[in-house]
Amino acid sequence: MPALPHSLHALVTGGGRGIGREIAAGLARAGVTVTVLGRDRATLDDAVAQGAAHFAVVADVADQxxxxxxxxxxxxxxxxxxxxANAGAAESAPFAKSDVALFRRMIDVNFMGVVHTIQAVLPSMRQRPYGRIVAVASTAGLKGYAxxxxxxxxxxxxxxxxxxLALELATTKVTVNAVCPGFTDTDLVAGSIENIMKKTGRSHEQAVxxxxKHNPxxxxxxxxxxxxxxLWLSGEGAGAITGQAIAVAGGEV
Incomplete structure (x- = not known):
């Protein structure tokens, strides 16, 4: 487990389930006070009740x-x-059937949600002796998928x-990085699996x-x-790591 200074406070968006909940729980185990943010109060409260976080606040990241x-x-x-900044959503459609509303939904949640949360925390964070910003992106931020x-x-x-942003903040104590997972075993990907099964008639095993197959x-x-x-990027030992987009994808990228 990476070295983390004591008495830190972490905010994890989309922290009630999936990757966000796992991140929150890991930070909590490392001794960090963790607040999870999301839209579903019941899911967030469950994360707190199960020890994955200490506090919960409710918001849609697309709503500044x-x-x-x-x-x-x-x-x-x-x-x-x-x-x-982990909260996100995924919708699939051929480009010819991807209307403006679909593009807006994806931009509002996956991009503007990151912008909104960073803008809210950064003024105070810049004044503190320690700051870490990690955006959970995707291998889809490093390559294309049909x-x-x-x-x-x-x-x-x-x-x-x-x-x-990492370049703007390079002379401060704040680092800014992205983690880019490949297809991950979460409820979000479970939805993609169900979609494949519905549209192609494949079995669950074939859809998985x-x-x-994208992962080598x-x-x-x-x-x-x-x-x-x-957690590594949040630790003291990663102080020289900033502006990076790190793929967690079995060599896919």
Whole structure:
């Protein structure tokens, strides 16, 4: 486990389930106070009840006013030292059937959600002796995939934001990085598997194999593997790591 200073406060968006919950739990085990943010109060409360986080605040990351209010509530308990901008959503469609509304949804959640959360925490974080910002992007932010042009465009935007902001903050104590998982064993990917089964008539095993084939290791990534990378980037030993987009994808990228 990476070395993390004591008395830190981390905010994890989309922290109620999947990768976000695994990240929150890992930070909590490392001694960090963790607040999870998301839309579903019941899911967030369950994360707290199960020990994956200490506090929960409710907001849709696409709603800037709601994000500002929720983060102000969290920061009132303790200033935020680590931001993990994990919340996201994925929709698939051929480009010819991807209307403006689909592109807007993907940009609003996957990109503007990251912008909103960073803008809310950064002024205070810059004044503190320690700061880590980690955006959970995707291998779709490093390469293209067919039928997810809107999602891929939004994740590419996240990677561009990380690289640019890291340069702006290079002389501060704040680092900015992205973690880019390949297809990961979460409920989000479970939805993709169901979609493949529905549209193609393939079995569950065949649908999983369709996604796993992108990974040279021939498997789905585990949420714990993504969380371990986030924890490393959040630690003291990663102070010289900034502006990076690290693929957790079995060699796919």
């Amino acid at each position: 006013a709601a994000v500002n209010a929720a983060i102000a509530q969290a920061a009132a308990r303790q200033p935020i030292d680590i931001l993990v 039928y997810v042009s809107a999602y891929s465009a939004a994740k590419h935007a996240v990677v561009g934001l990380v690289r640019s 194999a369709e996604l796993a 290791q021939g498997r789905l990534v585990s949420p714990a593997e993504v969380a371990d990378t986030v």
